[in-house]
Amino acid sequence: MKADLSLGGFEQVVLLAALRLADKAYGVAILEEIALHVGRAPSPGALYTTLHRMEEKGLITYVDGEPTPERGGRAKRFVVVTYKGRTALASVQAAYESLSKGLDLSSLLTFALQERGADA
Amino acid sequence: MRSRNLTEVLLTGMVGKERAAAIAGDLLELAYRRGRIWYYVACAKTVFAFTWRLPTALLVACMGFILVQLLGWALYPLVRPVWLKHPYVTETLERAACDLVFLIVFAVIRYGARDRFFRLSVAASVIAGLAFVGLRMSVPVTVLAALGLLGLVGLLVSTQWRGATVALGLAVAIGILMDLNFGNLAHLYCWVYEHKPLNATSHYRYFELGYAFPHTVFLIVTWTIFVLDALTLSVACSRLHRFLLSPPDDVELA
Numbered sequence: 001m002k003a004d005l006s007l008g009g010f011e012q013v014v015l016l017a018a019l020r021l022a023d024k025a026y027g028v029a030i031l032e033e034i035a036l037h038v039g040r041a042p043s044p045g046a047l048y049t050t051l052h053r054m055e056e057k058g059l060i061t062y063v064d065g066e067p068t069p070e071r072g073g074r075a076k077r078f079v080v081v082t083y084k085g086r087t088a089l090a091s092v093q094a095a096y097e098s099l100s101k102g103l104d105l106s107s108l109l110t111f112a113l114q115e116r117g118a119d120a
Numbered sequence: 121m122r123s124r125n126l127t128e129v130l131l132t133g134m135v136g137k138e139r140a141a142a143i144a145g146d147l148l149e150l151a152y153r154r155g156r157i158w159y160y161v162a163c164a165k166t167v168f169a170f171t172w173r174l175p176t177a178l179l180v181a182c183m184g185f186i187l188v189q190l191l192g193w194a195l196y197p198l199v200r201p202v203w204l205k206h207p208y209v210t211e212t213l214e215r216a217a218c219d220l221v222f223l224i225v226f227a228v229i230r231y232g233a234r235d236r237f238f239r240l241s242v243a244a245s246v247i248a249g250l251a252f253v254g255l256r257m258s259v260p261v262t263v264l265a266a267l268g269l270l271g272l273v274g275l276l277v278s279t280q281w282r283g284a285t286v287a288l289g290l291a292v293a294i295g296i297l298m299d300l301n302f303g304n305l306a307h308l309y310c311w312v313y314e315h316k317p318l319n320a321t322s323h324y325r326y327f328e329l330g331y332a333f334p335h336t337v338f339l340i341v342t343w344t345i346f347v348l349d350a351l352t353l354s355v356a357c358s359r360l361h362r363f364l365l366s367p368p369d370d371v372e373l374a
Contacts, residue, residue, distance in 0.1 A: 027146035044150070044162050045169030048143050052135055052170070064138070067145075070152060072125075074145030077138065 007059075007092050013038065014050050015059065015089045018079045026065065026076040027051075051079065059085035127163040134170040177229035178354050184225040185350070188218055195253065212296060213252050219295030219353065220245035223288070226354055227361075236284035237361055240275070244288060283364035287357075294356045298349045 007015075017033040018025040027047065035041035054060045065076035081089075124132075127147065131140035143166060151159035192214055196203070203210040220241055227238035247268050254260050275285040 027143065028149050031150075043165055043169075044143075044147060045166040048135075048166060049169045052139075062139075068149075070149055071145030072148045074141045074148070075138075076145065077142035 007088050008050075010042070010046070010050055011054055011059070012089060012092060014047065014054070015081055015085055018060065018081050019086075019089075023078060025079040030079065054085065057084075058082060059088060125163075127167055130167045131170060134174075173230050174354070174358075177226045178350060180229060181222045181226040181354065182347070182350050185218060185222045188221040192218065192252075199252065210252075213248060215296045216292050217245060217248040217252050219292050220248055222295070222350065222353060223291055223357055226357055230358070231361065235365075236281060237287055237357075237365060240281070240284045240288050243271075244292075287360040287364040290360055291353065291357045295349075295353050298352050 013034055014030060017030045017037070021029050021033055027044065031041055031044065031047055034047075051060065055062070059082060061080050061082055062077045063080055065078055067073045067075045124141075125144055128140045128144040131143055134140075135143070147159060147162050147166065150162070154162075199210060224238065224241045224245055227235060227241055231238055233239075247264060251261055251264055251268075254264070272285070275281045
């Protein structure tokens with residue numbers, strides 16, 4: 001499969017978070033899921049512009065939820081990853097996996113940390 | 121009926137009513153845990169993230185347009201004989217080329233270099249630019265026109281490029297209709313100050329510094345119309361891009 005390398009790094013993170021959350025993937029939940037796994041919460045602006053761009057590319061679509069009082073009566077919009085989105089993500093992840101096959105990533109990390117220690 | 125806050129109102133123009141409401145709701149939900157100051161900062165950053173491209177694109181596109189106008193005036197002696205012989209063809213070509221430059225700069229900032237509308241604008245402007253410069257040489261221009269027409273047919277047949285082609289064609293047509301250059305302002309100037317129609321052969325003396333520009337009214341009118349034209353073209357480009365290049369609603373979910 002030809003990998004869709006136009007899919008940016010953050011786009012992949014957002015798609016993965018949305019897929020993990022399944023039918024509970026809306027803005028706040030995606031931000032929290034990313035913070036939990038990446039260790040740093042992205043700014044809401046970065047998330048929403050990325051979602052907007054991915055919708056324009058046809059990678060995601062939305063399903064409306066019910067309005068809630070803590071949201072000032074505003075409805076949640078749940079992110080649904082489309083077939084195109086899943087295919088693009090799968091292809092780029094497969095390409096990364098193929099490229100990293102045979103590489104000892106843990107030793108690379110150790111080496112990088114040692115180098116940083118030496119620089120300091 | 122629930123009230124809309126400023127963030128929602130500002131975002132509605134960029135992402136639509138439902139999405140703006142959902143974003144405002146998300147920020148409000150997060151504000152319960154993160155506090156009021158975080159909420160205002162997050163609102164400002166979110167609005168900025170969505171809106172900075174439009175004014176920046178407009179500003180830089182206007183600057184690009186002015187530069188290409190200056191280049192056009194510099195090249196004018198080169199095409200002057202053909203221009204005087206076929207004033208309407210050459211003027212339309214020049215306007216199309218100028219509109220294309222505006223659209224290239226606007227599209228690359230607004231939509232990025234991978235965007236089809238942008239890539240097509242670049243190709244079209246190269247063709248229009250070559251045609252403009254080579255006006256005196258009829259054979260190469262005829263060949264270029266034939267190749268351009270063939271390319272146009274190919275683009276309209278292609279399902280991937282049809283939307284971008286129609287959007288670009290309509291945007292350029294709107295630009296020409298809006299007369300996004302100072303040409304007709306010279307006509308206006310003649311009517312206002314000299315009470316007579318402009319003579320095509322003396323058209324360009326009205327642009328010479330020291331003749332038209334000392335008149336404050338002319339200067340204000342010129343720039344106001346220019347900014348309004350640029351705004352119209354940018355809005356037209358954005359709308360056409362949204363309607364003709366967005367993915368279809370029936371996206372495949374399975």
